[in-house]
Amino acid sequence: MNVFHFFLQNHEQILELTLEHLWLVGISTLLAVMIGIPLGILSAHWPAWNKPVLGAANIIQTIPSLALFGFLLPVPWLGDRADRLAILALTLYALLPVIRNTYTGIRGVDPAVVEAGRGMGLTGSQLLFQVELPLALSVILSGVRVAVVVSVGLATIAAAIGAGGLGEFIFRGLAMVNNQLILAGAIPAAVLALSADFGLGWLERRLRPQ
Amino acid sequence: MERTPATSPVIEFREVAYALPNGEPLLQGLNLEVQRGETLVLLGRSGSGKTTTLKLINRLLTPGGGEVRVNGTPTAESDVIRLRRSIGYVIQDVGLFPHFTVERNIGLIPRIEGWNAERIHRRVEELLQMVGLEAQLASRYPHQLSGGQRQRVGVARALAADPAILLMDEPFGALDALTRDQLQREFLSLQQRLNKTVVFVTHDLREALRLASRIALMEAGKLVTVLPPEDFLRSSDPLAAAYVRAFGEGPASVVNRGAS
Numbered sequence A: 001m002n003v004f005h006f007f008l009q010n011h012e013q014i015l016e017l018t019l020e021h022l023w024l025v026g027i028s029t030l031l032a033v034m035i036g037i038p039l040g041i042l043s044a045h046w047p048a049w050n051k052p053v054l055g056a057a058n059i060i061q062t063i064p065s066l067a068l069f070g071f072l073l074p075v076p077w078l079g080d081r082a083d084r085l086a087i088l089a090l091t092l093y094a095l096l097p098v099i100r101n102t103y104t105g106i107r108g109v110d111p112a113v114v115e116a117g118r119g120m121g122l123t124g125s126q127l128l129f130q131v132e133l134p135l136a137l138s139v140i141l142s143g144v145r146v147a148v149v150v151s152v153g154l155a156t157i158a159a160a161i162g163a164g165g166l167g168e169f170i171f172r173g174l175a176m177v178n179n180q181l182i183l184a185g186a187i188p189a190a191v192l193a194l195s196a197d198f199g200l201g202w203l204e205r206r207l208r209p210q
Numbered sequence B: 001m002e003r004t005p006a007t008s009p010v011i012e013f014r015e016v017a018y019a020l021p022n023g024e025p026l027l028q029g030l031n032l033e034v035q036r037g038e039t040l041v042l043l044g045r046s047g048s049g050k051t052t053t054l055k056l057i058n059r060l061l062t063p064g065g066g067e068v069r070v071n072g073t074p075t076a077e078s079d080v081i082r083l084r085r086s087i088g089y090v091i092q093d094v095g096l097f098p099h100f101t102v103e104r105n106i107g108l109i110p111r112i113e114g115w116n117a118e119r120i121h122r123r124v125e126e127l128l129q130m131v132g133l134e135a136q137l138a139s140r141y142p143h144q145l146s147g148g149q150r151q152r153v154g155v156a157r158a159l160a161a162d163p164a165i166l167l168m169d170e171p172f173g174a175l176d177a178l179t180r181d182q183l184q185r186e187f188l189s190l191q192q193r194l195n196k197t198v199v200f201v202t203h204d205l206r207e208a209l210r211l212a213s214r215i216a217l218m219e220a221g222k223l224v225t226v227l228p229p230e231d232f233l234r235s236s237d238p239l240a241a242a243y244v245r246a247f248g249e250g251p252a253s254v255v256n257r258g259a260s
């Protein structure tokens, strides 16, 4: 039986695990964006926040993923359900690229443009929402793209703690020394990563200011 | 509210001091008055503190000592957003919003101030005409304009909400001689019609002589002298004389005769 047949026969399960995978990546990316963008703005505007925020995000990034899952396992409410745990871990990993790119994007806005805006009497929030964020958007989006691509790969490891996703095929395949099973997890994961990369990359280019 | 008689200055520096973030003093004991309807030109070499002085007026910077008054009220006591919206500001590097069309650039403050779309549109058309630009440029983005056109849009944007005061920081500095000449002429005729109180920064003596009601000469953070253009040419002040000498022959021919 070749891989193609295997995919046809198991398409329901593949689809189910792919959706599960998408859910883990989607929710954690959303959380990372909701937390990371405000933190990035904060560190871009108040230099005192810059070091601690980026430092903390950097440190998280250096913890090996299995170890992070292990650390979080005994935490009360979190450890109850594997998907919560996986989402938290994925969120933490996704934070760094989002924060860093928000910071870089806002810092990269032409100072003359910001000065003109302040000089003509824009309030802080008008300046942020009408000038800084729109101009930083493509850079922020490229951070989100990196976060998503990394998360798709990392989320396969979430299966190790029983959080589901395409990693289930991979771990089962590894245990049973079955290449087709491994590919049933790896190929859809690669397709997800590539399409996210392509789609967000396209959006990013469209939004890049001239 | 303090009562301001008609003759009182629109902008007033009283013993203003300003130090750089590293503590080094930049401006010291600066006293200066700008009268209603005049064009005061701040002239001085690079680094003499012209931009800094300008930014003290719309409180992009705050004085470390003394006070700056606009319409009789110390800027430190006024609502900074209202203050800035009542002052048009044209910066050295133009600073148009690259993600907005010309129309949105010019109409931003009116829109924030709650004007309706129709009124904004009419105002933008009027302003484009005023600064000598064709109406169809309204839908372009800044990167689709020439440097001279961008400067004109910058001026139009500063005039959008019809402020009584205009601050202009070397607005024509980066332009070729012919375009600069044309914009200076247009500035003079515009100023004759609008009669704004203008503080204009330049390091070009010819430009200063041509546009100024009075020239304020700055050097190393100090005000050297404040004189009308014709007196500036005859000034016995060594620095003013050095400027005139450096400028070579013929400066007298350009002196601004339009201003009172």
Ligand SMILES: Nc1ncnc2c1ncn2[C@@H]1O[C@H](COP(=O)(O)OP(=O)(O)OP(=O)(O)O)[C@@H](O)[C@H]1O
Binding pocket: B020, B021, B026, B044, B045, B046, B047, B048, B049, B050, B051, B052, B053, B203
């Ligand atoms: N934020 C700052 N930090 C440090 N130094 C500064 C800062 N802003 C201005 N300066 C210094 O203050 C001095 C005066 O600056 P300012 O911009 O007022 O000069 P200027 O007269 O406008 O010069 P130019 O004609 O080159 O625009 C310069 O020596 C400049 O290096």
Ligand SMILES: [Mg+2]
Binding pocket: B050, B051, B052, B092, B169
């Ligand atoms: Mg300057």
